[in-house]
Amino acid sequence: ETGVTQSPTHLIKTRGQQVTLRCSSQSGHNTVSWYQQALGQGPQFIFQYYREEENGRGNFPPRFSGLQFPNYSSELNVNALELDDSALYLCASSLGGGWERYNEQFFGPGTRLTVL
């Protein structure tokens, strides 16, 4: 059973550009959540996908969007990058549709995004 993997590990972009981050969920997990962790802060919930549909969203603008694929991989897309988007982006996979409170989320190592 493989864990959650993310790519790339690090990424540098300039303001206004677009970026796509990728996540491969743990095998069999049909739910993926994305988090943004700014320096010195805890992870902040961006959104969650269940069976390829968005299943909940945090307080992030529409330029943050996602996709989930049938093979348990997913993407986080950020358009019109801003300096404040510089952060560690974490994905977490879990079983179930997100409405089961006891589902443990398994995190990947994250992608460090720097916006210049």
Added chain:
Amino acid sequence: DQQVKQNSPSLSVQEGRISILNCDYTNSMFDYFLWYKKYPAEGPTFLISISSIKDKNEDGRFTVFLNKSAKHLSLHIVPSQPGDSAVYFCAASGSTSGTYKYIFGTGTRLKVLA
């Protein structure tokens, strides 16, 4: 609005002694709480959890206590070991439109001194 707060950014403890990490929350709708541990260059890893119907959960050296009336939880590590040195996040979960999502605190960096 920080719904989950960890007011101590850092904590140093001698090896073998007890480490107590604290977490406060404001939203009474939270009904499931978790502690995650994070090493540098790794994602957070699940440590222990507790549901709101309990006030204590124990797993080996780790015990989590929940005081619902005070909206406070704590993680006790006994005895502390140097390998426990990491950043610890508490997280709370509650349903929003049927979706359970985690709200994390800002973390406490624990350093266990040998």
